Amino acid sequence: MKTDKNKDNDRKKLAQLSKALSHPYRVQIIEILSNLPSDKQCMVSSLVDQLPIAQSTVSQHLKILKEAGWIKGRIEGPKVCYCLEKNIFEDYQQLIDNIQNN
Amino acid sequence: MKTDKNKDNDRKKLAQLSKALSHPYRVQIIEILSNLPSDKQCMVSSLVDQLPIAQSTVSQHLKILKEAGWIKGRIEGPKVCYCLEKNIFEDYQQLIDNIQNN
């Protein structure tokens, strides 16, 4: 049985994840990361190459996705390699399912 | 096979639906509407009673949800009754599934 406070937290978390997904370029970043072959890199410069926006703007979008919990970054020398947070799609789906049945 | 333009549209649509879901009160509105017993009303004044914000602000949130495609309103005399757009959760899930497997 969930308390009102728990429900509030779930709503806030769902809103937060949704907000991170609320920009087409950020959707595209998630799309790119979730379709990476396991042997390829996902460094920022590669994302910058695939998006029609400045490097600083890509970094900004990555920060938003990271803070919301969609992705994480691993430092590799001077590069940073991003990948999806484990089970994040399942977690997101769970939050959506929860609001559908009280 | 999807064209780049189709993919762009899907990203835009997913971003749009996500943006509408990106505020806790709007999540709560969706939650209320999806948990309505079939015999109960869902008029705006009822939503206003359940949310700690002004009537005008509730209307604004409803407009955002309606324009994004989450809900629709039916006029009943001086009242307006809102409900979820049919299959919207399934549609949303479909868009998310699509970005997961190219």
Added chain:
DNA sequence: AATATTAATCGTATATTGACGATTAACGAT
């Protein structure tokens, strides 16, 4: 016709977002 109820819209103020170029920081290679 006058009044009450309901909900949308308007006007406004403040906060947040999204974009950019410039700068900084961290590391590798020379």
Added chain:
DNA sequence: ATCGTTAATCGTCAATATACGATTAATATT
């Protein structure tokens, strides 16, 4: 130690979002 590469952060500007009270519009009731 210097230079080049990579990515984060800073500062800024314009646009959008969020909240409110006041007003308007539409209908029901008296």
